[in-house]
Amino acid sequence: MKYVLGMLGVILVVVLAIILISRGGNKDKPPAGQQGKRVVKVSEQAKQGTSVQFTTQGKLVGEVERRAIRITITQEERKLDILTGYEEAVERTQVYPNTQAAYETFMTALDYAGLSRERKALTNDERAVCPMGRRYIYELKEYSQELIRLWDTSCGNKWGTFGGDEKNVRQLFQAQIPEYAKQIKGVKLN
Numbered sequence: 001m002k003y004v005l006g007m008l009g010v011i012l013v014v015v016l017a018i019i020l021i022s023r024g025g026n027k028d029k030p031p032a033g034q035q036g037k038r039v040v041k042v043s044e045q046a047k048q049g050t051s052v053q054f055t056t057q058g059k060l061v062g063e064v065e066r067r068a069i070r071i072t073i074t075q076e077e078r079k080l081d082i083l084t085g086y087e088e089a090v091e092r093t094q095v096y097p098n099t100q101a102a103y104e105t106f107m108t109a110l111d112y113a114g115l116s117r118e119r120k121a122l123t124n125d126e127r128a129v130c131p132m133g134r135r136y137i138y139e140l141k142e143y144s145q146e147l148i149r150l151w152d153t154s155c156g157n158k159w160g161t162f163g164g165d166e167k168n169v170r171q172l173f174q175a176q177i178p179e180y181a182k183q184i185k186g187v188k189l190n
Contacts, residue, residue, distance in 0.1 A: 040116045040147050045140060046100075046107040048075065050147075052115070054173040055083075055137040058189030060128065067091075067187050071173045075103040078176045082187055094183060096176075109172055114164025115140070116148050121161045130155035134189055138162055138169065 042052070055070040068083040078098050084091045115138060126135060130153035140148035152160035174180045 060131040117163035119163035
């Protein structure tokens with residue numbers, strides 16, 4: 001009888017150990033396809049020293065004709081930069097104030113729109129992809145450390161690493177700049 005109860009106890013302990021390991025063993029592992037990547041929840045980064053950027057780069061043209069538009073949002077300010085050349089020198093800037101509450105709300109909206117959602121790209125070198133279209137760069141930084149840097153193009157879903165809702169994210173950024181369409185009037189991206 002002692003032998004039977006001892007064996008049942010050992011079997012029960014083994015079954016419980018298997019259940020606990022299978023349920024709790026994957027908590028620290030990133031989702032499949034994201035091993036080695038830091039998973040970032042955007043809304044948790046709405047703090048001092050962080051910024052989110054959205055850059056729209058125009059088609060590949062000569063250095064003098066090249067333009068890009070960059071929107072940078074922090075808890076203190078919302079900034080629109082018109083950039084020129086491939087080094088993206090600032091041609092002109094417009095800055096607007098921001099508040100912590102507005103920043104937190106914006107970052108939460110970016111979370112829902114999938115700003116940190118990544119997909120596998122056909123190439124990691126975005127420089128010459130979609131040369132006659134536009135490239136979109138999505139970034140989240142903490143001071144100078146890059147937490148997220150994803151990209152997409154106007155040439156279809158097969159290119160780029162950005163896996164979120166690109167239209168929604170672009171509109172969220174553009175809505176942060178008063179009279180955005182008026183501000184970028186005359187900037188030729190294509």
